[in-house]
Amino acid sequence: MSFLEKITEFEFFDFKEYFDSVSSQDVENSLNKNNLDKFDLLSLLSNTATPYIEQMAQQANKLTIQYFGRVISLYAPLYISDYCNNSCTYCGFNRQNQFKRKKLSIAEIESEAKVLSNSGIKHVLLLTGEDLVKTPISYLVESIQVLTKYFSSIALEIFPMDTNDYKTLINAGADSLTVYQEVYNKSIYKDVHPQGMKRDYKYRLLTPERGAIAGFRAINIGPLYGLGNVQSEAFFAGLHAKYLEQKHPDVEVSVSVPRMTKAEGGISPKNLLSDKTLVQFMLAWRLYMPRLGINISTREPAWLRDKLIHLGATKFSAGSKTDVGGYSKVNKGNIPQFELSDTRNVDEIAQMIKEKGYQAVFKDWDAA
Amino acid sequence: MSDILTIGGKEFTNRLFTGTGKFASKSIIPEMLEKSGSEMITVALRRVDNNDKDDNILNYIPKTVTLLPNTSGARTRDEAVRIARLAREGGCGDFIKIEVIKDMKYLMPDNYETLKTTEVLAKEGFIVLPYMMPDITFSRQLQDAGAAAVMPLGSPIGSNRGLEMIEMIEMIIRESSIPVIVDAGIGRPSQAACAMEIGADAVLVNTAIATSSNPPDVALAFSMAVIAGRKAFLAKMEDKKTFAEASSPLTGFLGES
Numbered sequence: 001m002s003f004l005e006k007i008t009e010f011e012f013f014d015f016k017e018y019f020d021s022v023s024s025q026d027v028e029n030s031l032n033k034n035n036l037d038k039f040d041l042l043s044l045l046s047n048t049a050t051p052y053i054e055q056m057a058q059q060a061n062k063l064t065i066q067y068f069g070r071v072i073s074l075y076a077p078l079y080i081s082d083y084c085n086n087s088c089t090y091c092g093f094n095r096q097n098q099f100k101r102k103k104l105s106i107a108e109i110e111s112e113a114k115v116l117s118n119s120g121i122k123h124v125l126l127l128t129g130e131d132l133v134k135t136p137i138s139y140l141v142e143s144i145q146v147l148t149k150y151f152s153s154i155a156l157e158i159f160p161m162d163t164n165d166y167k168t169l170i171n172a173g174a175d176s177l178t179v180y181q182e183v184y185n186k187s188i189y190k191d192v193h194p195q196g197m198k199r200d201y202k203y204r205l206l207t208p209e210r211g212a213i214a215g216f217r218a219i220n221i222g223p224l225y226g227l228g229n230v231q232s233e234a235f236f237a238g239l240h241a242k243y244l245e246q247k248h249p250d251v252e253v254s255v256s257v258p259r260m261t262k263a264e265g266g267i268s269p270k271n272l273l274s275d276k277t278l279v280q281f282m283l284a285w286r287l288y289m290p291r292l293g294i295n296i297s298t299r300e301p302a303w304l305r306d307k308l309i310h311l312g313a314t315k316f317s318a319g320s321k322t323d324v325g326g327y328s329k330v331n332k333g334n335i336p337q338f339e340l341s342d343t344r345n346v347d348e349i350a351q352m353i354k355e356k357g358y359q360a361v362f363k364d365w366d367a368a
Numbered sequence: 369m370s371d372i373l374t375i376g377g378k379e380f381t382n383r384l385f386t387g388t389g390k391f392a393s394k395s396i397i398p399e400m401l402e403k404s405g406s407e408m409i410t411v412a413l414r415r416v417d418n419n420d421k422d423d424n425i426l427n428y429i430p431k432t433v434t435l436l437p438n439t440s441g442a443r444t445r446d447e448a449v450r451i452a453r454l455a456r457e458g459g460c461g462d463f464i465k466i467e468v469i470k471d472m473k474y475l476m477p478d479n480y481e482t483l484k485t486t487e488v489l490a491k492e493g494f495i496v497l498p499y500m501m502p503d504i505t506f507s508r509q510l511q512d513a514g515a516a517a518v519m520p521l522g523s524p525i526g527s528n529r530g531l532e533m534i535e536m537i538e539m540i541i542r543e544s545s546i547p548v549i550v551d552a553g554i555g556r557p558s559q560a561a562c563a564m565e566i567g568a569d570a571v572l573v574n575t576a577i578a579t580s581s582n583p584p585d586v587a588l589a590f591s592m593a594v595i596a597g598r599k600a601f602l603a604k605m606e607d608k609k610t611f612a613e614a615s616s617p618l619t620g621f622l623g624e625s
Contacts, residue, residue, distance in 0.1 A: 065579050066526055069390020122417065152417075217443065250443045250470040291473050357392045363417040365441060366454060 002206055003243050007184065007236060015232040022046040031055060036288045041238050044284035045231050053280055060286040060312045067290050072353050073315045073361045074346070075123035075155070078112055079324045080104045080143055084129025086196030088182070090224065090260060093129045095196070102324045103134050110146050115327040117150040119319050119346040122363040124151040125178060130159035130197055137165055141172040148173035153365040155218070159197065160207040166214035175367050176218035177211040179204070180258065183227040184236035192227055208240070212248035217365075219244060219251050220295055225273040226260030234281045238288055245289065254293025254315065255285060261299075261341075275304060279311055286312040298342040302352075305342055309356050318349040371602065373569050375547055376463060376495030376516045378434060382407045383564065384594045385436070385549065386587060387574025388415070388425055390526075396583050397428040404587035409433055410465050410572065412440035413455045426460070436497065438465035445484040452489050464489060465519065466498040475525045479506050483513060490514025499551055502536035504543060511546050518544065519572065521552040522563065526575040528555020531562055541567040557593030564597025 022042065027049045030040035043049060044056065081103035084093040104112065116124065124147055128135050140158065147154050155176035156169060166177070183189050186201055193199045208219050221240055223233040237255050244253045259273040273281075282294055295315040296308050305316065320340060321327050344352070350360040373380045386406040388397060401409065409429055416437070417424055429435060437455035442448035445468065452464045466489070468481040482498045483506070489496050495516045500506060502520035510518055520537050523529035530553060531537065541548050547569035554560050555576045563571050573590050580586040 065390075066528075066575065069575075069579060070392035071390060217441070245473055249472060252472050354393065359391060359393055361415065362420070363415060365414050366451065 002209060003240055004202055004205055006239065006243055007205070010236075015229065015235070018042060019046045019048075019231055022048040024048060027052050031059065031287070038235075038239060038242070041284060041288045042235060044287060045234050045238075045281060049284070050276070050280060053276070053283065056280070056283040056287065057311055060283040061310050063286055063290045064312050064314065068314050070358045071361050072309060072313065072358050073123065073364050074121065074318045074349065075125055075153075075315065076116055076119075076121045076317055076320050076346070077125045077127055077157070077322060078109075078116060078147070079127045079322060079326065080109055080112075081128040081131070081135045082324050083131040083134040084196075085131050086129070086198040087194050088198065089192045089194070090182075090227065103139075104325055106142050106146055108325060108328070109143050110149075111328040112325065113147055113150040116319075120350070120362055121319065121346060122151055123153040123155065123365070125155045125157055125317075126174075127157045128159070132159075137161075137168060140169060144169060144172040144174050148367060151367075152363050153367055155220070160204050160210075163210045163214045166211055166216070170215050173367055175216065175365060176220070177208070177216040178220040178256070179207045179211065180222050180224060180256070181205060181236075181240070182224045184223055184233055184240075185228040188228050208244055209247070212244065212251045217250075217252060218254065218293075219248075220254045220256055220293070222256040222258065224258050224260065225278075226271055228271060230271050230273045230277060230281075234284070238285050241285070241289060241292055245291075252293060253289075254295050256295040256297065257282065258297065258299055279308070282308070282312045298340045301341040302344055306352055306356065309353065309358055316349060316353075319344070319346040371598065373547060375497070378463075378495075380407045380434075380570070382591065382594075383570040383598055384560070384587070384591045385410065385551075385570055385572040386577060387572065388412070388429075388578075389440075389574055390578035391583065394423070394425055394428045397425075398430065399584045400577065400587045401430065401433055403584040404577075404591040406587065406591065407433055408436050408463075408570075410436040410438050410574070411460075413437050413451050413458070413460070414441045416455075416458060416460070418458050434463060435460050436463045436465050437461075438499075439467050439485075440469075442466075442468050442485075443470050443478075443481075444468065445481050445488065448481070448485040449488050452485075452494060453492075456494070462493065463495045463497065466496060477501055477521070479503065483509055486510055486513040486515050497549065502533045502540055504536070504539045507540045507544055507548075511544065515546060517547040517549055517569070519549045519551040522550050522559070523553030525552045527553050528576055529553050530555060530559035531566075534562075534566065537563075537568070538566055554590075557589045560590050561593040561597035561600075564594050565600045567601050570594075 026043045030043045082093045083101050087094050154174045156174050157178040189201050222237050241253050293314045294312050296313045297317045298320040353360040382405045384406050385408040388411045437460040439448040439451040448468050466485050468478045470478045477499050479501050486496050486498050497517045498510050499519045507518050523532040549570045550563040550568045551572040554573050560571045577583050577587045
């Protein structure tokens with residue numbers, strides 16, 4: 001059974017009615033359990049659970065320290081190309097957007113890698129838009145190979161592909177995969193992906209499973225909050241993570257919480273995720289899955305990230321540039337994929353983590 | 369009389385082994401080691417950065433303490449062997465704690481891959497300490513494959529649940545001719561003392577020390593508990609009994625003469 005069947009079970013599930021029916025007693029029962037099921041997750045994501053947020057935080061904080069230690073792992077993204085054939089309505093790389101696109105040469109990627117690794121970063125996340133002509137597998141292989149000289153772990157956030165192509169990239173030196181469903185709600189998915197390969201909901205939904213079969217050791221998933229109803233999307237993220245944990249126990253599963261904060265890419269999000277709800281979601285996931293990695297990017301403002309260290313976060317990006325060539329400034333004037341909020345450099349982030357009584361971990365793997 | 373534990377030709381007087389993971393700061397580690405007197409410390413090779421001259425975790429471990437690099441993150445024999453070789457090349461010595469884990473939720477060791485790893489690394493001259501699910505047959509197989517000691521888990525890593533596997537561990541202790549080090553799950557000094565009382569040769573404690581609010585003091589408490597448990601074992605303390613027993617129930621009638 002794939003996650004498609006799992007999610008299809010909820011096709012006619014009335015989330016609004018269910019969330020409205022959650023009682024305080026339900027929430028308290030869930031908080032007193034050791035092994036939470038999907039109904040507990042629903043209870044803890046509901047508005048009824050919001051007044052219990054401090055109790056959830058205390059429990060989540062303890063679990064995170066027990067399972068992960070007083071530790072935050074650091075990584076940074078590296079954008080190698082912004083060519084893209086998709087038209088995601090929320091994304092700066094949307095093919096309709098007119099701007100001078102850029103694909104880095106292998107030499108330019110090496111320049112970027114040098115600057116980034118000099119900042120102390122050891123775990124890199126390589127990103128590109130979806131354009132098989134401009135950025136074919138062979139180009140990705142070469143890019144990964146050059147990055148292995150500078151980084152101890154290479155994660156990919158690229159267009160979905162088949163298991164065999166993933167194997168090729170793993171053999172080149174990649175070890176982790178990030179792929180966001182963007183939105184689990186099928187009809188919204190169709191609306192915000194009007195054309196391009198990305199229109200195929202099912203192919204994208206099953207990407208993490210193909211990645212796990214190919215042999216990635218860590219897989220990071222999540223929707224983009226703002227596209228669909230936040231509570232049901234957060235539920236599907238948890239359900240998806242749990243499915244992967246059970247089906248592929250040898251994979252480290254984590255979630256990200258990217259959220260649209262204002263009119264990004266020209267559209268106005270109908271479902272803004274508030275700070276408080278974001279925190280509640282993180283806590284609910286932690287209680288549901290004690291070992292789940294929770295990844296917080298520089299999309300979030302500095303003041304909030306500083307607090308999230310104690311609220312279940314396990315991984316931070318640091319010193320990020322989200323435009324192609326942004327580290328070595330090889331390519332001035334490119335537009336970033338999304339706007340950054342936390343602009344502190346790597347040293348400043350590491351220092352802040354230390355001041356919070358946590359250890360910033362730069363290296364947590366030795367790629368072959 | 370000195371009570372010395374020998375593993376791989378190296379002698380240890382302190383039977384508390386410690387770890388380097390989960391600490392709020394690496395800078396606490398030297399004080400933790402000094403206060404506890406721990407003479408062996410495990411370090412995940414995945415976290416060792418020999419290119420980092422300032423903040424390499426190895427800089428925080430005094431030369432007098434034996435380094436036990438571990439293969440954390442390995443999911444197969446090939447990955448574990450690769451990590452072990454990297455550890456040796458990186459100057460971490462010949463000791464290696466094998467961790468092969470394919471279950472990220474419960475972090476249970478994969479005994480089959482662990483055995484295959486032990487076979488390879490023992491032949492390459494490593495001093496192999498495999499982290500294992502407590503199983504008497506498997507323990508014998510590891511010994512035959514060349515393990516220098518076995519490290520059965522007390523309960524799941526980081527669970528603080530103590531010796532949930534006590535019956536299985538006792539079997540291994542009774543039958544093993546190589547040292548038995550209880551690793552994982554020991555959350556309180558009393559649990560460490562219990563492991564030593566039943567005859568473990570050493571215990572390895574990390575989470576309970578590293579995540580406490582005062583790691584040096586907690587490490588000291590564990591160290592003292594290990595000494596207490598060891599003394600009790602050496603003094604051949606009697607087993608606990610379920611019922612009260614008269615002092616001579618069978619021969620008391622014979623009287624004093």
